[in-house]
Amino acid sequence: MxxxxxxxxxxxxxxxxxxxxxxxxxxxxxxxxxxxxPLEGLTFNWFLRLAETQGFLGSLTNSLLISASVGIVSTMIxxxxxxxxxxxxxxxxxTYVSILALPLMVPPLVLGIAFLSYFxxxxxxxxxxxxxxxxxxxxxxxxxxxxxxxxxxxDWAAVDxxxxxxxxxxxxxIDVTFPIIRPTILGAALIVxxxxxxxxxxxxxxxxxxxxxxxxxxxxxxxxxxxxMNACALIVVAFTLLLGVIALRLTRNPD
Amino acid sequence: MxxxxxxxxxxxxxxxxxxxxxxxxxxxxxxxxxxxxxxxxYRAVDNINLEIFPGDFVAxxxxxxxxxxxxxxxxxxxxxxDEGAIExxxxxxxxxxxxxxxxxxxxxxxxxxxxxxxxxNIGYGLKIAGRPKSEIDQIVDLxxxxxxxxxxxxxxxxxxxxxxxxxxxxxxxLAMRPKVLLLDESLAALDLKLRQQxxxxxxxxxxxxxxxxxFVTHDQGEAFSLANKVAVMNKGRxxxxxxxxxxxxxxxxxxxxxxxxxANVFKCRRDNGVIALTEDxxxxxxxxxxxxTVMVRPENIKLLKDGSPRASEISLKAKVADKxxxxxxxxxxxxxxxxxxxxxxxxxxxxxxRIQIGxxxxxxxxxxxxxxxxx
Numbered sequence: 001m002x003x004x005x006x007x008x009x010x011x012x013x014x015x016x017x018x019x020x021x022x023x024x025x026x027x028x029x030x031x032x033x034x035x036x037x038p039l040e041g042l043t044f045n046w047f048l049r050l051a052e053t054q055g056f057l058g059s060l061t062n063s064l065l066i067s068a069s070v071g072i073v074s075t076m077i078x079x080x081x082x083x084x085x086x087x088x089x090x091x092x093x094x095t096y097v098s099i100l101a102l103p104l105m106v107p108p109l110v111l112g113i114a115f116l117s118y119f120x121x122x123x124x125x126x127x128x129x130x131x132x133x134x135x136x137x138x139x140x141x142x143x144x145x146x147x148x149x150x151x152x153x154x155d156w157a158a159v160d161x162x163x164x165x166x167x168x169x170x171x172x173x174i175d176v177t178f179p180i181i182r183p184t185i186l187g188a189a190l191i192v193x194x195x196x197x198x199x200x201x202x203x204x205x206x207x208x209x210x211x212x213x214x215x216x217x218x219x220x221x222x223x224x225x226x227x228x229m230n231a232c233a234l235i236v237v238a239f240t241l242l243l244g245v246i247a248l249r250l251t252r253n254p255d
Numbered sequence: 256m257x258x259x260x261x262x263x264x265x266x267x268x269x270x271x272x273x274x275x276x277x278x279x280x281x282x283x284x285x286x287x288x289x290x291x292x293x294x295x296x297y298r299a300v301d302n303i304n305l306e307i308f309p310g311d312f313v314a315x316x317x318x319x320x321x322x323x324x325x326x327x328x329x330x331x332x333x334x335x336x337d338e339g340a341i342e343x344x345x346x347x348x349x350x351x352x353x354x355x356x357x358x359x360x361x362x363x364x365x366x367x368x369x370x371x372x373x374x375x376n377i378g379y380g381l382k383i384a385g386r387p388k389s390e391i392d393q394i395v396d397l398x399x400x401x402x403x404x405x406x407x408x409x410x411x412x413x414x415x416x417x418x419x420x421x422x423x424x425x426x427x428x429l430a431m432r433p434k435v436l437l438l439d440e441s442l443a444a445l446d447l448k449l450r451q452q453x454x455x456x457x458x459x460x461x462x463x464x465x466x467x468x469x470f471v472t473h474d475q476g477e478a479f480s481l482a483n484k485v486a487v488m489n490k491g492r493x494x495x496x497x498x499x500x501x502x503x504x505x506x507x508x509x510x511x512x513x514x515x516x517x518a519n520v521f522k523c524r525r526d527n528g529v530i531a532l533t534e535d536x537x538x539x540x541x542x543x544x545x546x547x548t549v550m551v552r553p554e555n556i557k558l559l560k561d562g563s564p565r566a567s568e569i570s571l572k573a574k575v576a577d578k579x580x581x582x583x584x585x586x587x588x589x590x591x592x593x594x595x596x597x598x599x600x601x602x603x604x605x606x607x608x609r610i611q612i613g614x615x616x617x618x619x620x621x622x623x624x625x626x627x628x629x630x
Binding site for chain 1: 331332333352353354358359360362363364365366367368369370379380383384424427428431
């Protein structure tokens with residue numbers, strides 16, 4: 001009985017989670033411009049048409065630029081914060097982590113509007129740089145949380161040992177601390193890059209006249225649905241999945 | 256019953272005993288003077304004066320939270336004392352960090368570098384010191400042999416068992432040939448058999464290469480079997496610093512007496528030079544009138560079969576409350592008229608079968624096996 005319920009639940013999840021993705025993949029290769037089954041034939045045509053679409057290459061470049069910058073900056077900031085919070089003796093460390101994690105709990109729509117009005121009140125022009133700043137703020141808590149949780153199980157005796165054997169604090173970091181937590185930091189960076197690549201709301205409010213892949217898709221959708229969008233979405237999904245899989249492998253505990 | 260036993264001079268804080276050093280004129284390798292360390296308002300280490308001489312194998316023994324690890328970390332340079340000075344080999348190192356000090360530590364969790372091989376771990380300190388590659392290889396091989404890990408040189412740390420990791424950590428510290436080797440409860444994580452094996456190997460290594468070893472432990476057996484001098488700590492203070500045998504037979508404080516080995520403790524009074532354990536068990540003991548603690552070890556108490564005790568012996572009647580076989584001896588628990596519990600350890604050759612629970616017997620012990628502490 002319980003088994004049947006479980007299977008039913010799994011079926012519902014599959015129908016609404018995995019099937020849409022499969023449909024997307026199918027229609028990206030469908031030769032018919034209409035989104036309907038059965039498939040009449042297979043073609044790479046939509047990818048070529050997508051590449052010719054005005055603004056596509058610019059959006060792709062923007063997406064990759066933003067994603068890479070957000071990944072690097074938020075990982076650096078988040079890792080430093082995580083170290084400060086983990087090694088500091090402050091009894092407010094937990095509170096600080098919660099404050100840093102606040103952007104995760106505020107709805108992105110609210111954040112988007114907040115950034116828009118804040119940037120314009122500062123006189124900061126909208127554009128890629130504004131999007132990078134806004135995304136770093138909203139995504140750094142993910143790095144902080146991942147690195148803090150890794151450091152909570154960190155063997156500080158290894159660091160003490162390195163100092164004991166004569167290494168300076170910098171040498172200790174380079175030789176011991178960083179190599180041990182490198183997979184975690186790389187994994188956190190990749191997760192943040194995947195989330196950045198996907199982001200629509202924050203980007204939409206802060207990017208001004210530019211486009212990323214998600215905002216380009218949104219613009220195309222307003223003119224009607226055609227298989228080029230499936231092809232574009234498939235590219236985003238492929239990048240995200242790739243980053244996610246690498247991140248999961250890297251952040252997995254070695255034991 | 257009329258006797259007197261030699262009164263012991265009780266010091267709440269014994270001065271370092273220089274006679275235990277190698278020679279009277281020798282300079283201590285580690286010298287701590289008036290060292291204090293507090294965490295928040297809590298005094299972890301309180302006015303420590305300690306002198307350790309070259310070649311000593313010293314145990315810092317105490318219950319958890321007594322400040323023994325804090326003391327060791329201050330010798331290693333991982334903590335700075337709030338007050339006082341630490342000298343190592345005649346140099347004031349109070350302000351120095353661990354990298355500058357001629358000490359090396361084997362940590363409780365070993366602190367090995369998981370991303371390096373066994374060989375790289377052991378050679379790390381030498382590499383930092385800028386020694387040439389050939390010399391590093393030679394020293395690493397020597398120390399691998401010392402801890403009998405030669406065949407594991409190329410292994411990854413994660414592939415090693417706890418005991419093997421322990422050996423690597425020891426070899427890594429020894430490779431630096433520190434003037435003082437510090438061990439922080441290093442054997443605590445190992446199971447009993449492995450721990451005993453490591454203890455005898457540590458002893459052998461100390462014999463072989465000499466040097467000064469200082470280790471922290473809460474295990475009295477470990478302290479006694481390894482060390483030639485034991486510092487018993489309680490509440491941030493060293494209660495006694497002496498040889499294991501002196502600590503066991505002539506404990507300086509009632510804490511040492513009860514922490515080290517088993518002890519029967521009688522809280523009673525001394526009035527005009529007479530101490531009465533019970534109405535019958537009375538003996539003379541000179542000293543000021545007031546509260547005293549009298550201690551006698553379970554193995555010093557015997558059962559009186561017939562006759563009466565000699566003048567130099569104390570006796571009292573008590574009821575058998577429990578009897579438990581402990582392997583090499585049998586522990587009997589008694590309760591006397593005053594409701595006090597008295598433990599007695601008897602060899603298994605004694606007429607144990609005859610002793611019934613609930614039976615009242617006469618216990619006796621030599622008066623000079625008692626130790627009296629003024630409160």
